[in-house]
Amino acid sequence: MMNYHQARWICESCLEPLIFEMGNKGGSRGILLPRGVGAEINIPEKMLRKSLNIPELSQPEVVRHYTRLSQMNFCVDTGFYPLGSCTMKYNPKVNEELADLDEVANIHPDQDEGTVQGALEIMYRLERLLCEITGMSKMCLQPSAGAHGEFLGMLLVRAYFRARGETRKEVIIPDSAHGTNFASAGMAGFNVVVVPSNNRGRVDLEALRAAVSEKTAALMMTNPNTLGLFEDEILEISKMVHDAGGLLYYDGANLNGIIGKARPGDMGFDIVHLNLHKTFSTPHGGGGPGSGPVGVAEKLEEFLPVPVIEYDEEQGRFWLNYNRPHSIGKIKSFFGNFGVLVKAYAYILSMGADGLKEAAEAAVINANYLMHKLADGKSFKVNYDGPCKHEVVLSAEPLKRETGVTARDVVKRLLDFGLHPPTYYFPPIVPEALMIEPTETESKEELDRFIAAMKAVAQEARTDPGRVKAAPTATAIGRLDETRASREPILSWRMYQRLKPK
């Protein structure tokens, strides 16, 4: 077992102070600026700012402060991060260096096309690679995240039926789906119809048959689903939806479980979004930037956002095509998170066809190995039979029933072992859920350490439950009062100054 303690920079009753609590007023600054031409500027007095209350600090103070903060942040480079549905795999360093090149960082989207041929070529090639991986006909690289891709997908569904003169208002979503699916469909103006899962953890075909009608615009599915299970009746499902004139939407959050083994396009999906910051290893940056490209079947191509990147073979030149009369327009300014796209492109080339397939296989072996070792029915159990794909959802119900220790307690105690805990209490259809996604970039040694930690916590729940409930203690800070944080929200320094007791 690993012995672990996170850095804990503390002064009096707070961790590292806020930048607003640091430094000396009256002139410090972290950088000198060029002087410019010194011409007169002509801004009326009433539009000028009188004061700005932000800190005044020297450069070393700024650097030390944020370095200390970084030391109080767990990351996949430091340890196991099996956060289910998030695919926290290793982020290759070479990709970072490539995305930092002058030819990536310092080009402007409105430059003459002749001066950004390299950028257009990378996007064009990436789009072709992603189409091959998913089995789709064309891709849009604009969306900034998975949920953004879902929203675009729903707008495409709207545009498709509008063009056919049909009004279809319903989007069907399984009860195991990611919360974003419901929200994206709602934002695009659809009514959501929920279908339950069956006792095998898959979409219930009878319930689906009852839900599908001439009002159905689309069915949104994740495959493998959030239970980590492959929807093995996907061909029947696809037929059922298509026979009713609806479209099939693929949430690509879980593509890592089948990449190189099967393709959503072949399953009948009409629209697919990918999460480049999951399956394609671009780092998640503590919450973003991500990238959520959307692929479509041929019949939906004409509705994709502008511009579309084209290649003129005669002139050997890439160009941006805005002349798309049926396009829905834009979903984001410019062309997408280009810096992220470069990393994903380099990743796919590094992996190659066999490497991607190998990744899926290793990820699936790792997840099944954890299930095999942990689902003993005494502390943790699986509610649905495997094999699973890239992730396994355990239920800590047996442990809770016996000891009163909850999944949340287990999660907090795991922090003390120098690993990031699984996603918990999701999907909601599994009580006391622990959703574990190890990914392919973890070794058996690492998995064995996690297994040992889970067993140690389960053991402790029986012998010393107080210790589990009091966890974590090895982290920068102890268990936080999240209820209070939402009941009396303090969301900025300014708000804190107003609300704090004088």
Added chain:
Amino acid sequence: MVHPYIPNSRETRDQMLREMGLSDVEELFKDIPPELRIKRGLDLPPAMPELAVVNHVKSVLSKNLPFTKMPSFLGGGVWPHYVPAHVRQIVKRAEFLTSYTPYQPETSQGMLQALFEFQSLVAELVGLEVANASMYDWATSLGEAALMSARVTGRSKFILPKIISKDRLSVLENYAAGPSLELVEVDYDRETGQVDLDQLARKVDDNTAGVYIENPSYLGFLETQVDEIAELAHSKGALFVVGVNPISLGLLRAPGDYGADIVIGEGQPLGNPVSFGGPTLGIFACRGEQRLLRQLPGRLIGMTKTVDGKDRGFCMVLQTREQHIRREKATSNICSNEALCAVAAAVYLATLGPRGLRELAEVCAANASYLMKQLSQIEGIKVPLFKSPHFNEFTMQCTRGSISWLNAELLKRGFHGGKPLRREFPELGEAALLCTTELHTKENLDGFVEAVRKVMEG
């Protein structure tokens, strides 16, 4: 041999399979119907060595001509600025770079505090009490601001100025489509570019959810009737929404001080590279009132205490607004945002401080002021098109020949010219949008003026 990014050897893998009572990995994929299985493998190139990937990507990218090698006068929504070395280095620290959304606050205090500081810095900058932890970009912030205005007021009309980036407008239209919001444009004064107040007064009514302006405007001039516009919006119970370039706020009055209820903008210039237009950083701030707060989209970081009440800490708050709890009733579907760009912005603002930011804004504006003056002396060039004060962007009209011709000629002389406006504003004739920042030296500015003169004198 397995791929270098995958630790388990074939032997280890086989051992794991045996422990599970399996002999072949294919047994774990037997639930995928055979007709769906990829038979011959994906049609992708074989794995490339790291060095080959580097060489290939660099060779493709060498066809780009970055503005560090040739001066550029492009802005229009993303603006080139110098990114201090330490800002890049901090956001490249693996602890920030390779972590997920801070779902486990006890082990993610670093990211949470950095984002709380970002929220706090943005709040000060725009003069409001609350900012969220980021949206995707300015355009999606605008879309969300329109939706939020409608939810807060229970109304369905959103008023915006005619002078706005047409790409941004298109994103707004897509966001407004779901709840069928009515988008109403207000014309501008042809002399000054200022919003036509009479027309605005006629259009604001009891069904108006929000009135939106941009300051500086998309075409670079300042909207100076801000107090009057705020008054008009509020008199009918509508929210006043203002879009900004945050650098300008080193110098300009904070929108919160002239009545803005929601402030949005593009945070890219705060320590993030232009990067061909992405990653970007959507700014989203609002007043601290409950009725606004409950409808705010996006992630929010709040200050709290440990359960034992001893230590101060940070965690994500008000998640009941969000998709994983409220599902289709959520205030937004946004999940992943632009957190790392927000950290860069926090480090950048902490580095510049109030004086640095003011100086920077002054340099950007002074360079534009100088360039406008010099260009206006060239025959056949009209600069700027609007008689209003400008920040760091302005319009330039070519009265002899087209902008595409001028830009092509400038390219030959070593300059990226301004952004052509024909597609967006045909009424402005052959016009372009130009931008200056602290990146421009006097030599760059003089060289550009000289080049334009030579082309025009032909």
